[in-house]
Amino acid sequence: xxxxEVVAVVFGAVSVYLSVRQNIWSWPxxxxxxxxxxxxxxRERLYADMxxxxxxxxxxxxxxxxxxxxxxxxxxxxxxxAPRYLGLLLPLIGLSAAYGVGTVLGNTTDASxxxxxxxxxxxxxxxxxxxxxxxxxNWIVWVVADVAYIGMFIYRGLYLTSFLYAVFLxxxxxxxxxxxxxxxxxxxxxxxxxxxx
Numbered sequence: 001x002x003x004x005e006v007v008a009v010v011f012g013a014v015s016v017y018l019s020v021r022q023n024i025w026s027w028p029x030x031x032x033x034x035x036x037x038x039x040x041x042x043r044e045r046l047y048a049d050m051x052x053x054x055x056x057x058x059x060x061x062x063x064x065x066x067x068x069x070x071x072x073x074x075x076x077x078x079x080x081x082a083p084r085y086l087g088l089l090l091p092l093i094g095l096s097a098a099y100g101v102g103t104v105l106g107n108t109t110d111a112s113x114x115x116x117x118x119x120x121x122x123x124x125x126x127x128x129x130x131x132x133x134x135x136x137x138n139w140i141v142w143v144v145a146d147v148a149y150i151g152m153f154i155y156r157g158l159y160l161t162s163f164l165y166a167v168f169l170x171x172x173x174x175x176x177x178x179x180x181x182x183x184x185x186x187x188x189x190x191x192x193x194x195x196x197x
Contacts, residue, residue, distance in 0.1 A: 008036035009164040016168050019131060020175040022079075022182065027064035031057055044156055047111050048101055048121040055125055063132030070133075079183040082135035090126050098122040116152055120145055136183055139176035146172055 011033040018026035034053040041050035070077040098119040105114035123145045130138035146169040153162035 004036055005040055005160050008033055008040060009160055012164055013167050016171045020171050020178055024067055027060045030060045045110055045112050046117050047105055047109055048117040052121040052124055059128045059132055066132050077134045078186050079134045079136055079179045082137045094122045094126055120148055136179050139172045142172040
């Protein structure tokens with residue numbers, strides 16, 4: 001455990017907590033987090049996850065903008081369900097990309113767990129993109145990814161980071177229920193005003 005990992009963990013936990021709360025500051029704190037983890041994953045030879053941090057930085061900027069201006073009439077974005085076609089399309093894209101990245105890493109680098117690393121990287125990209133669009137189902141994808149990440153980080157001896165992902169797992173579960181409540185509140189009909197007497 002290093003000071004770099006400690007600071008990264010703090011920023012990661014704050015960022016995910018703010019995402020659960022639908023707080024716009026989740027995105028700038030995420031940018032700090034991904035910068036620090038880029039350095040950590042480079043040191044640990046988790047190259048797919050290192051590259052993932054670059055994509056996270058881009059998605060964080062996109063998500064920051066989209067949450068502010070992606071709603072109707074360039075208003076703040078509200079939680080919605082992901083379109084059904086994504087339930088078929090995203091897993092196909094994810095599996096293909098994970099296999100391709102894993103093969104490249106396995107054949108061209110000294111990656112420690114190339115296929116696991118690439119699968120979790122691609123899954124995380126999908127979940128983060130879904131979050132930037134405020135699709136409720138992003139939290140389900142995060143729960144699955146967090147469980148697998150905990151195991152991989154324990155295997156690599158990144159115990160504090162595995163603890164962080166256990167915290168992420170709890171926050172992702174809470175995020176699902178909080179965002180579902182927000183979605184239901186936005187979908188409930190506005191009560192008619194009482195007639196004047």
